[in-house]
Amino acid sequence: MTDEPEPVAKKSRAPSMHDVARLAGVSHQTVSRVINDAPNIRDETKQRVLDSMEQLQYRPNRAARALVTSRSRTIGILSASRTNYGPAASIQAIEDAANAAGYAVTTANIHGFESTSIVRAIDRLLDQAIEGLVVIAPQRRVFDTLAGMALRLPIVTLQSTGTDGDRSLSVDQIMGARLATRHLIELGHRSIYHLAGPQDWIEAEARMTGFLDEMNAQDMPTTAPFLGDWTAEFGYFAGRELLRVRDFTAIFAANDQMALGLMHAIRDARLDVPGDISIVGFDDIPDAAHFWPPLTTVRQDFPELGRRCVALLLGGLDAGEQYDGIIAPTLVVRGSTGPPLSR
Amino acid sequence: MTDEPEPVAKKSRAPSMHDVARLAGVSHQTVSRVINDAPNIRDETKQRVLDSMEQLQYRPNRAARALVTSRSRTIGILSASRTNYGPAASIQAIEDAANAAGYAVTTANIHGFESTSIVRAIDRLLDQAIEGLVVIAPQRRVFDTLAGMALRLPIVTLQSTGTDGDRSLSVDQIMGARLATRHLIELGHRSIYHLAGPQDWIEAEARMTGFLDEMNAQDMPTTAPFLGDWTAEFGYFAGRELLRVRDFTAIFAANDQMALGLMHAIRDARLDVPGDISIVGFDDIPDAAHFWPPLTTVRQDFPELGRRCVALLLGGLDAGEQYDGIIAPTLVVRGSTGPPLSR
DNA sequence: CTCATCGTTGTTCACGTTCACAAGGGTGAG
């Protein structure tokens, strides 16, 4: 009888193509054809295979496929400060678009600012054999490191100025900054400050450029921008510093968080926004409409950015093609801006 | 001589173990041993192999390794609303901890509330052959779906109540809610409303439970909580509705965003926070300290949560072990709460 | 001197899939 050496214990391994093939009475290759829906399979055969797959709860083994095709079907994202709204929204959009195209996504976070951290992050992505790379929230240092590594990969950078050799895709930061600045000038402000982002960030640089361009175009005097770090905390600190001088009637902050901190400092000084000082932000994070006062800001369409990003990357993977790399931002006027009262 | 049939054109394929082995004059198995630092390798041999790896810029092929070991070394994260601060911070912490342990991370987003979306998301993770699953921002529906699928995987759920059969790990939501509620009561408030999160969310339910527990413990009358959707937009809407009645002096909002919207609505009604109405939030997002007024809220230590989560999951993968699944939250008192004026 | 043992290295196979090619049966034209 040899009573059941392994009656049910024949488990542990997941069913493979061969198991499906055996059950369906075909060869493993036929199963493969069904999966990759190749032409020239008899309908009845195909159905029998599908039924067997269903019955066994079969799942293709991604590793085996990657091994033989030497394609990982994975996209890597290199990101910094992903708890911020912009990067988070971009990542989500990229993931969704990539998934829809049958690609998986891996992310690697950069901490701090040492270049070893950057190299390690890229290394982890390469270990995953990514087929394409998206760089979010790029800093000069990241680009330099990337250039030094001479990767043989399609790379798309988000939120850059679009002036680099790599393919890039971005909301037009310069135009956004000009919109914000022009809005303040049209309201009658003559002395406008800019609270910029960290110097290393391409995004911050572009916004600063946009600010200066517009100020110059309108023959306005400019002062050196204040360099911040994107946080509300810094905005608050910067506000307190700036208010010591108080020779301005408006501030254009390089993002919404810093604008929030600024408004906090201004209120602490018993001044009014926008009565005494107008504030403009950048990003239009979901909370911005409910700040006090509701923040005038520049809206970036992050989901659209993510979608196009994947289209560009995958298009670049399969074949070169045209693309429109610039997305126009929109100015959203809310309560934090108004004409200067005193003058 | 057979002079070099393909002198330089031998490209395209990445170098494999065999290439390294040939260069070092050893067998591929020796290379394998060096990589997995097995014992009993002569130092000189090891060094020669390392040099060859360096020279060829060799990277182990993860797919091949996964195929033969049938271990993907990948952790899956099932998340919803990841543009919010809490989930985003948790994901980042989990990734970092997982990477440090040599694991990769894949995420899948749930959109909307249809269970097909949940199934698809889990399916994508299973396609990646994940070895463990982290569920962030869990909703009842997700758990039901998960239970129905009977996965043979270690699962850790974040931010749940800890009452489920699965291993879970969370900041103690009930205690956090009680802290917030007690704070309001101690200030002298007698009529307190709760603006809760979406009904389906376990997290929202726990906060509501904490609120009701504390109110009952102190013999306070309670009214039915208002059910929201986590957004500032909804907080604003809810605020306008609640102000029609205005039979309360304080509101405990289930997260900071909704608290922000509430404060916006209160200001629009020409009322003062905290003079007329005190507001408490939950999460302590980085911006909360700069809201107007700065928000009293309950702080959750998301990074710590992520770290412990991975420790638990990986501990669970390798061997069962003890764990401390509850992290205590902290009440952060700021300007949005004070004693009731009128009474 | 011989044999067992240990440290070090090599050989062979298996993992689950796709690719290249072959084989078999049916159909139509000459």
Add this chain to the structure above:
DNA sequence: CTCACCCTTGTGAACGTGAACAACGATGAG
């Protein structure tokens, strides 16, 4: 009737790695 061709399916090899086992030389004990 025969041959060429197409449609459908099967066979065998290969991808890069790790596991099991074998082999080799050196060392030490008897």
